[in-house]
Amino acid sequence: MSPHRRGRGPTIRTRLALLNAAVLAAGGAVLLAINWFLVREALGDHSATVIEPNAATELAPATTTPAVPAEAATVLPARQFEQFRDAVLHDLLTRSAFVLLAVLALALLAGWWVARRSLTRIGAVTAAARHINDANLHDRLALVGPDDEVRELADTFDAMLNRLEKSFAEQRRFTAQASHELRTPLTLQRTALEIPLAQGLVPDNLRPAIHRALAAVDRSENLIGSLLALARGESGVLTPRPTDLTDLARTAIADTRAEADDAAIAVETRLAPAPVMGDPSLLTQLVHNLLANAVRHNHPGGTVHLSTGHSAGHSYIEVTNSGPRIDEADIPALLEPFRRGRTGGLGAGLGLSVIRAVAATHQGTLTITPNPAGGLTTHVLLPTAREDTEQGTRRVAAGH
Secondary structure (H helix, E strand, C coil), X not given: CCHHHCCCCCCHHHHHHHHHHHHHHHHHHHHXXXXXXXXXXXXXXXXXXXXXXXXXXXXXXXXXXXXXCHHHHCHHHHHHHHHHHHHHHHHHHHHHHHHHHHHHHHHHHHHHHHHHHHHHHHHHHHHHHHHCCCCCCCCCCCCCCCCCHHHHHHHHHHHHHHHHHHHHHHHHHHHHHHHHHHHHHHHHHHHHHHHHHHCCCCCHHHHHHHHHHHHHHHHHHHHHHHHHHHHHHHHCCCCCEEEEHHHHHHHHHHHHHHHHHHCCCEEEEECCCCEEEECHHHHHHHHHHHHHHHHHCCCCCXXXXXXXXXXXXXXXXXXXXXXXXXXXXXXXXXXXXXXXXXXXXXCCCCHHHHHHHHHHHCCCEEEEEECCCCCEEEEEEEEEHHHHHHHHHHHHHHHC
């Protein structure tokens, strides 16, 4: 049984078949009753045709037997006729009932089969509704078949997807354009703060304020970079090249080493080749966010375990960190943009959102599991470079 149907009643296919059988059973029962009464009346109307000749036959040899009144002579044939009539009616009822049951069984099977064929296209609409999400809004049903209500439903669904795809595209384009536009004034602010600071033109009493302003600029630039990565990750526009997650992991370790050392966090690795076919810049952002989240949402003196590898046609990167305990029910909220969880952190709250978007764009999966002792285990699974290349070749061949 499908998990989507667990605990529910019969399918609409079964209900239609049962309804058709019930209608046939009711009609057949009424027809059988009418037929039974008609046959009974017909036998009663023609009883004289059978009884009177029999009575005349029994009265014919009157010369050799004592005379018998005519009423008495007809008693025996009348009783025999009644027995005959009852037997005929009982036989008619029994055989008709068996025939009706057989027809009902056939009608039930035929109704279920017809309903199944009729509802197959509705099943296609349901499957598409389950499959399509914000990462593959470009997919369409394009249902074929007769121009009926099901076709109208599928066309309406495709029209809704067109509107959603346009809305999502406009939102992502606005996010990307706004992020690009914001980079210029932030760069000017940084320059305006760093030049006098480097030249010693800032009084000592203003230096803390200048450093706080520079830290705010850093956070704003990180936010803009995350927004750009999120917009690119959700857009599905990739520049794929063979990439190894292990190389990206080494780069991320080097980039976060200073932050990890400041918090006395030990980063342990177990690296094996993890080839993928993907956009290097987006995958770099994915790996960096994985490690940065593990370091920032930790406690002083904690640990981070990072491993990469591949098996069964997929490459993976997994990061496990110590830290505060997190409930399973809180995991979906952590995937929402601008959510930092209970620990706050230095980031903009977009780390896991970016990871999920980039993984989905690369046809991968993101799994987050709370650790019993605290912290999270984050596992990203992506198709290997070989498998992705073969799929791309098959898609090109199919297109030609």
